[in-house]
Amino acid sequence: MQAGGFSISVPKANLEITALAPDVLRLRIEVGTQRTAARLKLSTAAGVFSLNRRTGGWTLHDAGGLEVFRCTALSLDKGRPQITLQLMEGESIFGLGESAGPLNKRGLIREFWNADVLGQASCVHPNLRNLYVSIPFALSLRDGRAAGLFWDNPTRQIWDIGCTEPDEFRLRAATCVSDLQLLSFVSDNTGGGALKPACADGSLYLFLGPTPAAVVARFTELTGRIPLPPRWALGYHQSRYSYASRAELERIAREFRRRKIPCDALHLDIHHMDGHRVFTFGTSFPRPREMLAKLAKQGFKAVAIVDPGVKDDPKFGVLKRGTAHRAFVKAPGGRRDFTGKVWPGKSRFPDFLNPRAQRWWAEEQAAFQRLGLAGIWNDMNEPALFDTPNKTLPDDCVHGRGAAAHSTVHNLYGSAMAAASRQGALLAAPDTRPFVLTRAGYAGVQRHAAVWTGDNSSSWEHLAESIPMLLNLSLSGVAFCGADVGGFLDHCTGELLTRWTQLAAFTPFFRNHANVDSRRQEPWSFGPRVEARCRDAITLRYQMLPYLECLFAEAHRTGTPVMRPLLWHHPNDPAAVACDDQFLLGESLLVAPIVRPGATARSVYLPHGLWFDFWSGGLFEGGQHIVAETVAEHIPVFMRAGAVFPTTAPGQFLTGKRDATVNLHVWPHGRSELTWQEDDGESLGYESGAVCARSIEFADRGTIQELTLGAASRGFVNRVKTWRIVVRSASRNCRLWVNGKRTRANFDPKLGVFMFEVPNSLAPITMRWQ
Numbered sequence: 044m045q046a047g048g049f050s051i052s053v054p055k056a057n058l059e060i061t062a063l064a065p066d067v068l069r070l071r072i073e074v075g076t077q078r079t080a081a082r083l084k085l086s087t088a089a090g091v092f093s094l095n096r097r098t099g100g101w102t103l104h105d106a107g108g109l110e111v112f113r114c115t116a117l118s119l120d121k122g123r124p125q126i127t128l129q130l131m132e133g134e135s136i137f138g139l140g141e142s143a144g145p146l147n148k149r150g151l152i153r154e155f156w157n158a159d160v161l162g163q164a165s166c167v168h169p170n171l172r173n174l175y176v177s178i179p180f181a182l183s184l185r186d187g188r189a190a191g192l193f194w195d196n197p198t199r200q201i202w203d204i205g206c207t208e209p210d211e212f213r214l215r216a217a218t219c220v221s222d223l224q225l226l227s228f229v230s231d232n233t234g235g236g237a238l239k240p241a242c243a244d245g246s247l248y249l250f251l252g253p254t255p256a257a258v259v260a261r262f263t264e265l266t267g268r269i270p271l272p273p274r275w276a277l278g279y280h281q282s283r284y285s286y287a288s289r290a291e292l293e294r295i296a297r298e299f300r301r302r303k304i305p306c307d308a309l310h311l312d313i314h315h316m317d318g319h320r321v322f323t324f325g326t327s328f329p330r331p332r333e334m335l336a337k338l339a340k341q342g343f344k345a346v347a348i349v350d351p352g353v354k355d356d357p358k359f360g361v362l363k364r365g366t367a368h369r370a371f372v373k374a375p376g377g378r379r380d381f382t383g384k385v386w387p388g389k390s391r392f393p394d395f396l397n398p399r400a401q402r403w404w405a406e407e408q409a410a411f412q413r414l415g416l417a418g419i420w421n422d423m424n425e426p427a428l429f430d431t432p433n434k435t436l437p438d439d440c441v442h443g444r445g446a447a448a449h450s451t452v453h454n455l456y457g458s459a460m461a462a463a464s465r466q467g468a469l470l471a472a473p474d475t476r477p478f479v480l481t482r483a484g485y486a487g488v489q490r491h492a493a494v495w496t497g498d499n500s501s502s503w504e505h506l507a508e509s510i511p512m513l514l515n516l517s518l519s520g521v522a523f524c525g526a527d528v529g530g531f532l533d534h535c536t537g538e539l540l541t542r543w544t545q546l547a548a549f550t551p552f553f554r555n556h557a558n559v560d561s562r563r564q565e566p567w568s569f570g571p572r573v574e575a576r577c578r579d580a581i582t583l584r585y586q587m588l589p590y591l592e593c594l595f596a597e598a599h600r601t602g603t604p605v606m607r608p609l610l611w612h613h614p615n616d617p618a619a620v621a622c623d624d625q626f627l628l629g630e631s632l633l634v635a636p637i638v639r640p641g642a643t644a645r646s647v648y649l650p651h652g653l654w655f656d657f658w659s660g661g662l663f664e665g666g667q668h669i670v671a672e673t674v675a676e677h678i679p680v681f682m683r684a685g686a687v688f689p690t691t692a693p694g695q696f697l698t699g700k701r702d703a704t705v706n707l708h709v710w711p712h713g714r715s716e717l718t719w720q721e722d723d724g725e726s727l728g729y730e731s732g733a734v735c736a737r738s739i740e741f742a743d744r745g746t747i748q749e750l751t752l753g754a755a756s757r758g759f760v761n762r763v764k765t766w767r768i769v770v771r772s773a774s775r776n777c778r779l780w781v782n783g784k785r786t787r788a789n790f791d792p793k794l795g796v797f798m799f800e801v802p803n804s805l806a807p808i809t810m811r812w813q
């Protein structure tokens with residue numbers, strides 16, 4: 044369909060409405076009262092938008108005549124746009140990026156204003172209105188029907204989602220930003236769809252859905268999708284604030300290898316620096332290049348923290364060069380650089396919203412990374428300051444050579460820093476996938492970095508809270524996300540670490556991290572039993588790496604999250620929609636974490652269909668709650684009947700040679716599809732098609748079961764030499780045909796599996812057994 048639209052004035056505002064696609068409408072709200080020829084209706088193949096010119100209210104109906112959104116008022120109050128939407132009976136609101144509290148945000152007030160929570164609240168509380176990341180995106184779900192809304196306005200927003208008035212969803216933003224032109228970094232979009240990328244210009248987007256997947260596909264088409272991470276970044280990361288010397292870091296590395304706990308990445312927190320000077324190593328880390336080379340030999344990648352504050356030390360090279368590049372945020376008035384206190388003491392702050400400053404920063408970082416650092420960890424980039432009343436840059440600091448006040452672009456600062464950081468990584472190693480981790484961000488941050496959820500605590504409550512928080516982040520485009528495993532603040536216990544590690548092995552980003560005055564939290568810190576349980580959980584993570592790689596590839600291609608709420612696949616099932624203490628990894632693996640001390644059982648909701656207990660193989664009818672008993676060794680996990688689950692032999696790290704055999708575990712009594720993807724795990728070749736992708740389909744037709752691998756794309760010479768098919772829950776040997784030829788198989792009555800191996804080929808492979 045062709046783009047259509049109209050402009051009209053409503054109380055104190057001009058409104059321009061455009062259909063960007065049949066299921067995506069854009070509203071621009073601007074100050075002014077210019078009368079234009081009014082068309083009051085806009086129809087597309089997917090819906091009808093109609094406007095009440097007098098009130099500014101509007102409705103959006105889908106093609107079937109169902110009212111999807113009703114706006115009862117839209118106006119400007121002293122330049123502040125305000126929108127009131129009606130919340131419908133049974134409507135739930137998800138998304139909103141990083142947010143404390145339950146999965147469904149209906150009934151809450153939330154703000155979008157990036158903040159270092161620890162700087163302002165003693166800990167993350169379910170009622171906190173804002174955290175480090177701002178993503179003003181809502182996924183609405185009612186009677187199984189999804190729709191979405193994205194207000195691409197980076198200024199402070201407040202959403203009252205049926206708190207003050209149970210049926211009203213009131214959205215307010217601090218200003219219209221339609222004239223903001225400096226945001227070059229937001230437009231280097233990798234979404235790759237037909238829509239023009241979103242650019243924080245104040246537009247309000249409406250998505251007609253009707254599935255959660257359709258909404259998120261459009262939202263991520265606008266804001267971008269995750270690039271493929273380097274494979275090692277999908278492994279286990281170990282961190283602490285801080286590993287304070289070279290000797291300590293090397294000891295940690297040795298412990299992992301000695302104890303055979305798989306680990307790919309070690310993080311360097313702020314103690315590696317020389318007096319907190321960014322991009323330096325202090326004397327406790329002598330000969331960093333040699334140290335990093337040695338770690339690399341043992342299969343470890345190092346990730347170094349990089350905060351935005353540059354020490355205001357006239358002898359410090361980074362400060363001198365930054366000043367020469369006029370790269371710092373200006374104080375109110377715009378003449379002098381602003382200075383404020385953070386870790387290095389008095390510091391200046393790079394103006395990441397200025398492309399020139401971004402480029403300069405990227406060069407500084409590249410020089411640092413060339414020492415052998417594989418990843419960069421952006422912290423404090425809300426930005427967080429110690430000594431200003433608002434704990435960030437003052438509202439009227441100046442960005443982009445006078446183009447914007449800090450308060451307008453505040454929420455963009457973290458994403459802009461992450462964008463510069465990705466650029467820097469690419470300067471240092473142009474054909475290597477960057478790994479950037481960020482604490483702060485705005486909608487679209489997923490293009491530049493993975494997000495971790497900041498300073499949580501070593502508490503059971505925060506373990507439980509990490510589930511809805513990561514699920515909503517995932518729905519909001521940030522497919523590569525994770526929480527500090529074991530909890531950051533306070534003191535962890537062996538049981539908490541065990542349960543947290545067992546949960547987080549199934550989350551996209553998997554890093555154990557602890558605060559400077561917390562007790563040690565490495566997997567071996569609580570004795571051999573806890574160590575063994577953590578080792579098992581981490582090892583399982585490494586076994587399921589091929590499954591994770593397929594899911595990350597899907598997230599990159601379509602925006603579909605790796606970690607999904609049950610509602611993603613079961614939007615018509617109210618109990619699945621309400622469930623926020625379980626999650627799906629991909630479509631097939633259902634994880635029901637243990638979030639209480641001493642618990643050996645929990646209630647688990649299994650959506651409609653048949654489910655296997657992952658550990659015992661027991662079969663359950665879905666559409667009901669069951670009591671899942673469990674042991675200390677693992678948490679309840681279920682596999683959907685009909686699932687195909689690719690695994691591999693686990694190594695101690697993911698760089699280098701990989702096993703040539705991939706297991707395809709197949710669970711009967713259902714059907715499924717999975718897109719297999721394999722690539723080099725390292726370079727950017729995947730962007731130009733250097734992948735081996737193929738469909739994997741399984742169907743159990745009662746007497747006959749069929750597994751088909753589609754023709755493989757030939758962009759990448761794949762490593763898989765052999766597929767080992769492991770049919771689970773089997774009671775006898777079967778007659779097997781591979782590509783129509785009778786082939787031998789084995790049956791293991793003890794394990795209840797039926798097994799055979801098939802040499803790989805790029806041509807389709809059809810396997811049937813009965």
Ligand code: MIG
Nearest residue numbers: 284312313348422482497498
């Ligand atoms: O003011 O770098 O969230 O992960 O260990 C605290 C020290 C600064 C906050 C981060 C945390 C990190 C810590 N940082």
